[in-house]
Amino acid sequence: MQQRSFLEAVANRRSCYRLGPNRPISEDRVIELVDATLRTMPSAFNTQSTRIVILFGAHHKTLWKLVLEALHALLPPEAFENSREKVETSFAAGWGTLLFYEDMAVIDAAKRTYATYADQMEHYAEHTSAMHQLALWTLLEEAGLGASLQHYNPLIEERVARQWSLHPTWRLVAQMPFGSIDQLPAPHPQLSPIETRRAIYR
Numbered sequence: 699m700q701q702r703s704f705l706e707a708v709a710n711r712r713s714c715y716r717l718g719p720n721r722p723i724s725e726d727r728v729i730e731l732v733d734a735t736l737r738t739m740p741s742a743f744n745t746q747s748t749r750i751v752i753l754f755g756a757h758h759k760t761l762w763k764l765v766l767e768a769l770h771a772l773l774p775p776e777a778f779e780n781s782r783e784k785v786e787t788s789f790a791a792g793w794g795t796l797l798f799y800e801d802m803a804v805i806d807a808a809k810r811t812y813a814t815y816a817d818q819m820e821h822y823a824e825h826t827s828a829m830h831q832l833a834l835w836t837l838l839e840e841a842g843l844g845a846s847l848q849h850y851n852p853l854i855e856e857r858v859a860r861q862w863s864l865h866p867t868w869r870l871v872a873q874m875p876f877g878s879i880d881q882l883p884a885p886h887p888q889l890s891p892i893e894t895r896r897a898i899y900r
Contacts, residue, residue, distance in 0.1 A: 702840075711836045714844025715784075716881030717792030722842035725754055728794065728876075731837045739829045742822035743812055747804040748830045749868050751797035757862075761797075761873070762790035764857045765850050772853070789848065792877025796834060797858070798827050803867035827871045835874065844879035847872050 702710070732750050741747060753761055762785050769781045789795070800823045809816035831847060838845045851870040858870065 707836050707840055708832075711832075711839045712844075712883040712886075713846040714879050714881075714883050715788040715846060716879070717788065717844055717875060717877035718880040719791070719793050720878035721793055722878065725794075727841065728752065728754075728838075731834060731841070732796065735830055735833045735837065739826070739833055741826040742819070743808055743815075745804050745808045745819075745823070745826070747801050747808075747823050748827050749799035749801050749865075750830065750834075751799065751862065751864065753795045753797065754793070758792070758794045758875075759790060760861060761795050761854075761858065762786070762875075764861060765789075765854055768850070768853045768857060788846070789873075789875040791880075792875045793843075794876055796874040796876065798831055798871045798874065799864075799868040800824075800827055800871055801865070801867055802869050824871070831872060831874065838874075838876050842878075843876045844883070845874050845876040847874055849873070 729752060732752055736746075736748065736750065739748070766782055766785055769785075770778055773781060805819050805823050809819045812819070815822075835845050835847065849872055851872070855870045858864065859866070859868070
């Protein structure tokens with residue numbers, strides 16, 4: 699099979715909302731992909747502030763139960779039922795979840811070390827996290843897995859930290875449920891004209 703280019707791999711990466719538990723690769727391979735991403739992604743001032751939690755099996759299911767608990771306490775019944783269906787069929791039905799964190803202790807240390815840029819360090823950390831997210835999303839897609847990127851933080855942050863005894867300086871950024879692709883994603887949405895989204899001077 700001909701290997702795809704980087705741009706082709708990125709273009710094929712989609713939000714998959716019907717995930718299943720089937721496993722085209724092993725748990726160890728997922729861990730290898732996470733470790734490789736942590737080793738190779740850049741970070742501003744080499745802070746290496748990104749942290750990733752990998753949840754498989756019962757741990758993955760527990761995460762989405764915590765999400766539902768938080769939503770149940772917040773939403774009116776009809777809205778909760780809509781959210782419950784989405785969580786159970788789109789996210790919890792998958793094989794695992796990656797939790798993306800940024801270590802605020804590392805970021806605060808960088809603020810002190812690079813005081814000129816202190817007010818931008820948290821923005822830089824978001825950029826670092828985003829690069830890890832895109833890399834892993836694409837790598838999972840290349841491995842035959844579907845995924846999507848979710849943001850139930852800060853709603854679930856305290857519950858998750860307690861459940862897995864996570865370091866108190868870790869700040870939750872995003873959740874990436876993944877699994878087998880039980881339904882192909884929708885076609886690419888209509889894009890805004892490229893000409894309105896970039897400028898050229900030459």
